[in-house]
Amino acid sequence: GAVVSQHPSRVICKSGTSVKIECRSLDFQATTMFWYRQFPKQSLMLMATSNEGSKATYEQGVEKDKFLINHASLTLSTLTVTSAHPEDSSFYICSARDPSGGDEQFFGPGTRLTVL
Amino acid sequence: AQSVSQHNHHVILSEAASLELGCNYSYGGTVNLFWYVQYPGQHLQLLLKYFSGDPLVKGIKGFEAEFIKSKFSFNLRKPSVQWSDTAEYFCAVNVAGGGNKLTFGTGTQLKVEL
Numbered sequence: 716g717a718v719v720s721q722h723p724s725r726v727i728c729k730s731g732t733s734v735k736i737e738c739r740s741l742d743f744q745a746t747t748m749f750w751y752r753q754f755p756k757q758s759l760m761l762m763a764t765s766n767e768g769s770k771a772t773y774e775q776g777v778e779k780d781k782f783l784i785n786h787a788s789l790t791l792s793t794l795t796v797t798s799a800h801p802e803d804s805s806f807y808i809c810s811a812r813d814p815s816g817g818d819e820q821f822f823g824p825g826t827r828l829t830v831l
Numbered sequence: 832a833q834s835v836s837q838h839n840h841h842v843i844l845s846e847a848a849s850l851e852l853g854c855n856y857s858y859g860g861t862v863n864l865f866w867y868v869q870y871p872g873q874h875l876q877l878l879l880k881y882f883s884g885d886p887l888v889k890g891i892k893g894f895e896a897e898f899i900k901s902k903f904s905f906n907l908r909k910p911s912v913q914w915s916d917t918a919e920y921f922c923a924v925n926v927a928g929g930g931n932k933l934t935f936g937t938g939t940q941l942k943v944e945l
Contacts, residue, residue: 719874747931758835758921758935808875812931820933822867822875 717743717813721823728799729831735795736826738809744789745811749820750782753806765792799830833858835922837936844912844943852907852939854896854922861927864905866896867935870918878920881905882927892916917943 718741728734738748746767751759763784764772771784781803783795792811796803806827810820836855844850856862866878879890886898896907905922922936 749932751935756937758937759933761932761934764930764932810875810933819877819880820931824874 717741717811717821719745719809719811719821719823721807721809721826723826724824725827725829727829727831730800731798733795733797734799734828735793736807736809736828738792738794738811738823740790740811740813740821743811743813743815745792746789746814747812748786748792749810749812750784750792750794751808751810753808753825759808762794796828799828801830804828804830833862833924833926833934835924835934835936837920837922837939839939840937841940842942844941846914846943846945847911848943850907850909850912850916850941852920852922852941854905854907854936855903856905856922856924856934857903858924858926862924863927864896864898865923865925865933866890866894866905866907867921867923868918869921869938875921878907912941912943914943914945917941 720739722737748765750762753759762777765784765786767786773779786792808825810822834857838853864881867875868878869875881888881898889895919938919940921938923933
């Protein structure tokens with residue numbers, strides 16, 4: 716199946732700094748990527764839909780100025796957590812939709828963010 | 832908005848036991864249904880999906896799920912589990928024509944003991 720990578724896998728940062736997480740589709744072109752957040756022992760919550768060449772669509776309650784999403788190419792989407800605070804600590808997971816694969820989304824391995 | 836419920840949060844089975852994990856969703860329209868699995872230390876992988884047609888769908892590794900529209904359910908089954916099936920299982924739905932946005936259940940942690 717298609718492969719999606721994320722970088723970094725883990726990041727620890729100080730409160731007030733910004734952190735960028737990359738999501739790449741390695742063997743297909745993804746016009747649409749999704750960003751999820753997963754709290755411990757809870758489900759994945761969709762944060763935003765990232766469309767190549769256009770602005771991301773954010774879910775209700777997600778601050779677009781806090782979580783900046785850029786989808787500059789068909790294989791790369793980035794999520795930047797700006798002015799991170801401890802409550803932003805979480806597991807962030809991206810997925811990419813392969814247009815040739817119907818509605819299936821392929822998931823990255825996730826990024827564990829810890830804000831001190 | 833749609834929602835997904837998985838009633839079993841933790842399940843412990845012995846090898847060769849049969850498995851059934853419950854999944855119910857709430858949405859009045861047409862949905863696509865999915866089961867994903869996350870093995871320890873790995874990313875989410877698709878087990879099976881239902882879009883239309885035969886409500887009994889078969890997936891990888893011997894798993895199957897049955898869509899019962901009247902019950903808004905999409906339970907996952909496997910006749911005989913193996914130790915390697917130890918993982919977390921997520922049910923998910925998206926609204927047909929709704930932009931592929933997935934809504935996930937809270938997940939079920941399955942542990943299979945030898």
